[in-house]
Amino acid sequence: MSVPSDSNSPRVDEAQLWKALEGVYVEDFDANIVEAGIIDQLRIDDDQEEEKSKINVVLKMPYAGNSEIRNLAQAVWNTLYQLPGVEALGVDLDMEIPHGPENKELPFLAGVKHVIAVASGKGGVGKSTTAVNIAYGLAAEGASVGILDADIYGPSIPHMLGLGDKRPEMVDGKIFKPLEAHGVKAMSMGFLVTEQTPMVWRGPMASGALQQILTQTDWGELDYLIVDMPPGTGDIQLTLAQKIALSGAVIVTTPQNIALLDAQKGIEMFRKVDVPVLGVVENMSTHICSQCGHEEPIFGTGGGDRIAEGYETRLLGQLPLSLKIRDQADKGKPVVVSNPSSEWAESYRKVARRVGAQVAMNSMAASSLSLEITDE
Structure with a gap:
């Protein structure tokens, strides 16, 4: 986008531009656009004779945020165009998700930029539903995504994706090709057994089954791999x-x-194994009556805020207890896919964007620390 301004304005300097940009807030980062590192390039072309400036800004989103980048571009344009001395202003958009920690010992994860675990301390809190809709939220925001069902004892992802009777293709009799549903790749122990087959395994056997899936699934190139963890803090989580x-x-x-x-x-478990906690999702935050629309916090209020504050992490979102969300999951059509314009889908997309933003912030912080150590 590029529009001329008043030809009689004085020139603008770079310090003014950066100062003005600090007023553009990025909700996904809970920071301004400069702190978020989204300004990839800021260039000033001065016309010395007429004392005017042409400004070009390049925004590069380091996470899946297609629905927000144009809003940010408009906010940048509105902010800078007000400055005296700006003759013309161009704002270019790009998205580039940087590669996260390398999985050198797992060659089939080499092309996966980020692996993100979705976990809960107990069952029945809607963890799998949340994991699935975060995966589809990231995909809806422009990322290539996969989901790994690590709940060996009770795999539910096949049913939630409508893939219950499907089986993954094998290459050379030992390499699994993930199945795909609505544009997201998926792998689960549930694809290898029938729904009536109980996983009567001791801990080492379950961990071994998970390792087999990890080492023999060819994910290809992905921006994010979402891992639906089993509830609790046992062998599989540690593995x-x-x-x-x-x-x-x-x-x-x-x-x-x-x-x-x-x-x-x-x-506490993730902290002990040095895995950063990206934040907390408060599920079933309120119940919305399907008959009258009345909203009520039947499970209490403020819990997600308290735990996030107590552990100095972020409340990523509060999701409702909704019949529609449950019904769509049971039908194998997650709400982000089946009702993309609904308020429920937007809630999940917002959580997904914040997850991606938090990963990006951690990656930038780690990169900065690495540079500081190298410089010394």
């Missing part, structure tokens, strides 16, 4: 945290006190 270089973990809870206590255990 995953030790075998994979995770970019971070998302903790799903409900406002209930007992769920919050278990969520704290999940946060």
